[in-house]
Amino acid sequence: MNASAHSIPHGHDDRDAHGHDDHGGGHGHIVLQYQPGLPLSKGKLIMWLFLSTEIMFFAALLGSYVVLRFGAAVWPKPHHVHLSEPIGAFNTFVLICSSVTIVLALEAAKANKVAMAKNWMLATLLLGCLFLGIKGYEYSAKFSHGIYPAQPHSRIYEKPDLYYGAAVRARLGEPAIIEQLKELDDTPEEKLSSDEASARRRLQKIRQMVVSPDQQPFDLAVVADQIMPLPSEGTGGHGGHTEGLNDTFPWLRLPAVIPGGNMWASTYFLLTGFHAIHVAVGLLVFAILLTYRLDRKRAGMIENAGLYWHFVDLVWIFLFPLLYLF
């Protein structure tokens, strides 16, 4: 690209142009520069080409999510899968802030304010870490409810059918659980809190229901509701969260029913996982940039890192409403 750059004055043919240049003139002429290809630096061009592939990558992911979601017979409400909208909104805010700080870092570097550029860059890095931290907290909340993208960790069943009943029986029949249940049964009533005492009574009833020979189809729905209730929409967040047996006795880890929950978990972890990987890569780039002196010469590098970071922010702008509010 750079080998074939030329300069010719405007309004003359090539031969004339060289004549003028040789005389050292050229003042008053517009100097034209021939530049094949796109008129931007190579780094920026490569970053934009990469981003255009990323647009297609995330469009495919988001597109499949939308298509899967609206093609599904049942899709869980955000509350059913223990998503917290305020946390998601706060994470959106964190990413928007980090987008501003990286822009400010670029402006500071362009103005040759090295220390300021470094501070803004550091702020971006910390905000990105905060985002990942909150994301990790959300993931752990899912895991604690048995929501994993796949077996064998996932304890999500689509509906309270015979397979679900068999899974609950199998879990209750595990030697370790039998041991724990025995210990719970032997604990005197005074040593339990009122919640625990109530949960113990309900657990005993459930144990009878799942092994009962004259079990009705509806019984398993009641069992599922006791183990992990689906919070109703109006309750909002954790305030109205009715505790299930899995919450009162975390060691139980009984199978739970979330209609449509398995497909939801697959798409949620794939989408947010890929986004989190992109965030982590961005943080790595910022960490590397922080080792440089962020003056005007580095403005191009900061700009390219910033373009990538804005794109990551952009993906989250669509992910947040699609995952948390739809």
Next chain:
Amino acid sequence: MSEHSSPAESHGPITRAGALSASVAAHDHDGGHGDAHADGHGDDHGSHGGIGQYLAVFAALCVLTTMSFLTYSSVWPWRDEPHVGWAFMMAVSCTKAMLVVLFFMHVLWEANWKYVLTIPAAMMAIFLALMLIPDVGMRNRMAAQERVLHMARPSDVLLMERAAESQMLADPASH
């Protein structure tokens, strides 16, 4: 960078039109020109962003995020009509995306190359999503018996809701 500092040498025929348009494009665009160029137009470059403008965009983004969060709150009047909320949120998201792309990614001030890179990618993206509809989106229209047997259906959600309302295991001490 080096493409601007190369000596004037003619390797072959250069069409005037090509040279002109390239030059115009080169002057339109801002970053990555190296020190000589940046020094000459330093003030120009600062002004197209402007800290104040960035902060205004930031404020707009915060307001828009709050607006889409509004659909979740009890203030939202169309709680029974989810489609209204979805359309609203997508409109808000697209506005936010445009703000980020135009101002933070400086696309507003870029030369016409931006269309070369973004439009084909965007068309590809839309095409990709559309092509998923027949196979994936309509997969349950004519699903196999076995799949229908095992997948969750609206009746299962109803069953769970009724179980939650039932007082079958009602415990006076628990609530």
